[in-house]
Amino acid sequence: MKRTHTCGELNISNVGQNVILQGWVAKVRKMGGLTFVDLRDRYGITQLVLSEAFNEKLSEIKSEYVIEVHGKVIERKSKNKDIATGEVEIEVEEISTINKSKLTPFEIKDGIESNEDTRLVYRYLDLRRPEMQNNLVVRSKMNNSIRNYFVENNFIEIETPIFGKSTPEGARDFLVPSRLNPQKFYALPQSPQLYKQLFMISGLDRYFQIVKCFRDEDLRIDRQPEFTQLDMEMSFADSEDAMNMIEGVVKKTILDIKGIDLKESIQRMTWKESFDKYGNDKPDLRFGYEINTLDELFSNTEVPLFSNLEGKTIRAICVEGLLNKKELEQLSETAKQNSLNILAFAKITNNEWSGSVASKLSETEKESLIKTFNISKDSTILFGVENYEVVSKALGSVRNHVAKLQNLLNPEELKLVWITNFPLFEFSEEENRFVAAHHPFTMPSDGCLDDFDVNLKDAEAKAYDIVLNGFELGGGSQRITDPQLQQRMFDAIGLSKEQVEANFGWFVNAYNYGAPYHSGCALGLDRFCMLLTGAENIREVIAFPKNSSGVDPMTNAPDLVTASQLDELHIKTK
Amino acid sequence: MKRTHTCGELNISNVGQNVILQGWVAKVRKMGGLTFVDLRDRYGITQLVLSEAFNEKLSEIKSEYVIEVHGKVIERKSKNKDIATGEVEIEVEEISTINKSKLTPFEIKDGIESNEDTRLVYRYLDLRRPEMQNNLVVRSKMNNSIRNYFVENNFIEIETPIFGKSTPEGARDFLVPSRLNPQKFYALPQSPQLYKQLFMISGLDRYFQIVKCFRDEDLRIDRQPEFTQLDMEMSFADSEDAMNMIEGVVKKTILDIKGIDLKESIQRMTWKESFDKYGNDKPDLRFGYEINTLDELFSNTEVPLFSNLEGKTIRAICVEGLLNKKELEQLSETAKQNSLNILAFAKITNNEWSGSVASKLSETEKESLIKTFNISKDSTILFGVENYEVVSKALGSVRNHVAKLQNLLNPEELKLVWITNFPLFEFSEEENRFVAAHHPFTMPSDGCLDDFDVNLKDAEAKAYDIVLNGFELGGGSQRITDPQLQQRMFDAIGLSKEQVEANFGWFVNAYNYGAPYHSGCALGLDRFCMLLTGAENIREVIAFPKNSSGVDPMTNAPDLVTASQLDELHIKTK
Secondary structure (H helix, E strand, O other): OOOOOOOOOOOHHHOOOEEEEEEEEEEEEEEOOEEEEEEEEOOEEEEEEEOHHHHHHHHOOOOOOEEEEEEEEEEOOOOOOOOOOOOEEEEEEEEEEEEOEOOOOOOOOOOOOOOHHHHHHOHHHHOOOHHHHHHHHHHHHHHHHHHHHHHHOOOEEOOOOOOEOOOOOOOOOOEEEOOOOOOOEEEOOOOOHHHHHHHHHOOOOEEEEEEEEEOOOOOOOOOOOEEEEEEEEEEOOOHHHHHHHHHHHHHHHHHHHHOOOOOOOOEEEEHHHHHHHHOOOOOOOOOOOOOEEOOOOOOOOOOHHHOOOOOOEEEEEEEEOOOOHHHHHHHHHHHHHOOOOOOEEEEEEOOEEEOOOHHHOOHHHHHHHHHHOOOOOOEEEEEEEEOHHHHHHHHHHHHHHHHHHOOOOOOOOOOEEEEEOOEOEEEEOOOOEEEEOOOOOEOEOHHHOOOOOOOHHHOEEOEEEEEEOOEEEEEEEEEOOOHHHHHHHHHHOOOOHHHHHHHHHHHHHHOOEOOOOEEEEEEEHHHHHHHHHOOOOHHHHOOOOOOOOOOEOOOOEOEOOOHHHHHHOOEEEO | OOOOOOOOOOOHHHOOOEEEEEEEEEEEEEEOOEEEEEEEEOOEEEEEEEOHHHHHHHHOOOOOOEEEEEEEEEEOOOOOOOOOOOOEEEEEEEEEEEEOEOOOOOOOOOOOOOOHHHHHHOHHHHOOOHHHHHHHHHHHHHHHHHHHHHHHOOOEEOOOOOOEOOOOOOOOOOEEEOOOOOOOEEEOOOOOHHHHHHHHHOOOOEEEEEEEEEOOOOOOOOOOOEEEEEEEEEEOOOHHHHHHHHHHHHHHHHHHHHOOOOOOOOEEEEHHHHHHHHOOOOOOOOOOOOOEEOOOOOOOOOOHHHOOOOOOEEEEEEEEOOOOHHHHHHHHHHHHHOOOOOOEEEEEEOOEEEOOOHHHOOHHHHHHHHHHOOOOOOEEEEEEEEOHHHHHHHHHHHHHHHHHHOOOOOOOOOOEEEEEOOEOEEEEOOOOEEEEOOOOOEOEOHHHOOOOOOOHHHOEEOEEEEEEOOEEEEEEEEEOOOHHHHHHHHHHOOOOHHHHHHHHHHHHHHHHEOOOOEEEEEEEHHHHHHHHHOOOOHHHHOOOOOOOOOOEOOOOEOEOOOHHHHHHOOEEEO
16 A cells, blocks of 8 residues: 555544555654554555554564554644644554564664764664654755746756866866776866866856865865865856855755745955954854954063064954853963964963963053953953964964863854955965966956966966855956967966967967956855765764775775786776 | 846846846857847846947957846847747946956857867857756756755654775775775775664664765776765655655656656566566667567478577567568677577568568468568568577567667656566676676565575566656665575575675674565766757766776876875885
8 A cells, every 4th residue: 555644744633534654763752552563664554553463463573674554534632733743643553574674783763872983874764753854855955946046047957078188287186087088087077177168168158066075185074075166167257246146045055944034145255354353264254253354453462472472463353251160271272283382371260360471461451452352251362373374274263262261163153154255376385386276267456457477476366265164265366368368367376388289279279269258156965065064074964974095984995806807997906 | 246147037028127137148249230139147148239439349359258237128129939038128328347257168159160179178158058057957956856855754864974994896996995994995986785774673764865976897887986866765664665765756856857747657667578588677768679589480480590499589569650671681790789680570561571581481481571560651571590598589689779770769758667576686608607697685486585595597576766857766675684594594595694794794784683575776977967958978967077098188187197196095006
């Protein structure tokens, strides 16, 4: 027989109906001669009531068995207002087993403490838990919201190849040996960047795609070898147009998923301001604690740490409350990991000053600090002295760490910000030269069009990142469409004509055939979904993720293959 | 400045408005002192009119330049009713060049004769042609129709891994060497079959995905190394449920794209009937010409070819009209390619019989043939004598070839059919044993549940294919969910416990933890889009396809990589 309803569907309006349900046995309990069974499926839980007549049958049925019941919907005496079906139950008339279950290696319920590798080995059982199912349902809704938004805005979804060409710029490629072309390899795409720019040259006008991308990097908590991004590009469009389009889709998705209507325009901040105030380019704006420079304030100080700066700078944040010894030790550790060896501090309570630098502070300095940080209640100031980059980055990390310690990170609060005016180049210590900060097809800002290839250090890009709660959701740029400008860019980073031709001549040549100006953006959807669900890491929003060794503990992929497979591919292992 | 309208947007209601357009110069012609320019973008073409004052500026502007014009919408004198903008033109007041173009290697227009490799090298220009843009637009709409259908039906879209495990069953895998796990390889998925079945065990109930899949086979006209499929699976669902769901999405997509409302249920045909009447399992039902067996009709014949059958069988199709010598030669060639060495024929016109077997036909045989094939006008009967499999397959190919010769294949006519009751096993000459015809997780039909593992030859499967105009659009089955039944299946095809454990133990074990009964299906979307657009092959509906050597002539992928890349992956070429 087929089910007449799912386990999340019946309510008080169905009372009196005869129904058939099918689902998993989640819980069984006996009370006053009756047996109550929670029957579960993706849609919810429905309570079954069975009389003593079913006791023999029930003795064969265990947790996680798949069963079918026929019965009548009746009103419950003790209602459960927490669930949609909580006002009714099913008076069972027939019960049968569809499929049996062995004892599961962990209980199928939310908030389990099971070790992650066990959860990954039995991922199909882990995905039976409502919180994991919710993560996947949200992900599906997110994709649907995003796609319909772009379709409504006249974008067309176009698939780009998974089998591409390896290019030396960027991260490490995954390679696929070609059987039909011995010695040759496809590369899996790190992004569809070049293809989407070609679509603009084709006049396809507005392109989007939700697409798997691949980077062979060492894995970290928020990295997977394969990841999913929303990719888009639009023609006759500058940075503003692309940012507005992305702002629209991010807000719509947040509205559709969280019911939060973010009406105001997303705040904008230059890269310089972000680095100055927050020590990074992805500030979490759910809390303040901005970094201040105190060189002037301490220009006549007696604090030894703050004297004889020699190119270093004094920077500090002021946090609410009095941090205890353990907290200060943890924060010092964070500072050290970021090359800041001393994290000095001063605590202020009722005008009493204490802490590592307090005794040497002059009254004027104390007054100035109170004014600078607008201190009106118990507070702790955390100081660092190092060169500007190092101390800023370190205090940025300390700032985020404080927020964790103080529980300031409410996942239900969503703070978006655009970071703009990125540096066009960054200096590579490894290669001892300037390289493109984003990629070499990024348009310089209007203000540096004349001298970006002379004054590389100060050149800014028409590039933008969108940041949500301290995570980079994604970013993009306006692209170079003028072949002469492109040539100046290659010259600036020291790419010879031969190198350009060998690596992406096929791409650069396309701009000789009439290109519109165009801009685009890409968003990391694993991360967006993680933030929308409040999940702890991206593996929680991926059905079958890899662990930190790049292994799927369920299938044991990657694995050994046969010698004949390698022979056919013209390779051998070593 | 930004465009105020696209090139496909302006019509008689806009007359008098000042507009800004941006697009590509498609055509320039002079007439009576005026210059007319067709300005093109993805949305259409708008005619510009320029007075003599612009002649100098116009002399700098060539085909495929990207330009911007400011002007006023005016009503055309000679209207072009074929295009949406054909009643208006733009009286240009300002014109400027956004981007220049070299002379393109082929003209940007439909129906070009350019060689395919040139089109692929300059794919970004090929995609500028309206017919190619239409193919991609249809593809985007198709995807959107499909996805919204499944979302409306409570399916959730879940992504499955691209990095999976190689399994020995099925086609050849593409492999990806793992840097972090020396000697080990990921395999790219041939389909998400096992993952989607696990989703059902997880209770996710209804899953779908539009997903790239990979098979390392030798390429043919309708094959690419990477292809896209719609994949779906549903729980508490048998074959009928899955077929109904797929029938719904196929009809909805055809309605959305072609405007054709297929109201009747899709015809069903058993695999046996299809093979008997059409010589294959993907009959093109846009025309008749069914195959008939004539052993009985010729039981006392004097035709030498039809005597002394010795296990062979006489089969024939009757086609309208009198095939000429050249056509008959071509059809004989097709028969030979399919191991049928003699394609005999008889032509009938006004009761006159001619052709290779005509002289020996008795009057009774002629009468019986007229009755069997219901002949009332000029016709040609094509006969073959061979064992049942060979002659049926060969006549199936001949039948399709006739339809091409006779122009019976109207791409606007869409004939769908479900093929059901597939054989559960097929005999592998190579391995000298029965193997699973589909995959070893396919449910046997109810009628052979008791003896499918004894009488393998006659065992049928709960499997189904959907066929459109002679192409297999896709197929699926109900799956085995009972571990004991699964074990019988493995025993039937001679897989030992050790082989099962090593290859998909992780998968089979999952069915010990409570599975719903479930069914699913997958559709090939490259092919579906080809049929929806009337394109000649699947490369026409793929933005950047590979050629028949698996090469992208634009990027030159696959290509050589550096020694250090291979070192890092612990492999070398040989």
